[in-house]
Amino acid sequence: MHVDPPRPPLVCDVAQEIAGDAVVLWGAISAQTDARGKYVITVRKSGPTGASNIRQAGEFIARPGSAAAVGRVSVRIEPGGSFDVVLTAEADGQEAVCTRRGERVK
Incomplete structure (x- = not known):
């Protein structure tokens, strides 16, 4: 019998x-039980015209069955x-901790 591993308490x-030509990024935090906590989201953008860093931090409340949306950021990504x-x-x-990487080819 196959049993799935237990889901972590915070995801x-x-x-x-x-x-x-922009990408809108945000975090989604969910929990198995009601959870109140803090988050930090860091976005590093680089390209032919230079680089920039964006850092947002704050508090969140996550409830089972509903992800808390945090740190909405919009960045322009030029080709390359x-x-x-x-x-x-x-x-x-x-x-x-979670990560995402993306690029714009054209």
Whole structure:
């Protein structure tokens, strides 16, 4: 019999949406039980015209079955550019870290 491993108590994800030549990024944090905590989301963008770093931090409340959206950031990605995102969430002694990387070829 196959048994799935238990889900961690705190889970995060980095979501993205393309809007023209920009990408909109945000974090999603979910928990198995009600959780109140802090997050930090860092976006590093680089490309032919240079690089930039964006850092946002704040508090969140996550409830079972509903992800808390945090740190909405919009960055323009020119052709040949890329971005790296790191989201760290901490609540009730638990930590979740997730990442996303993307690039624009044309």
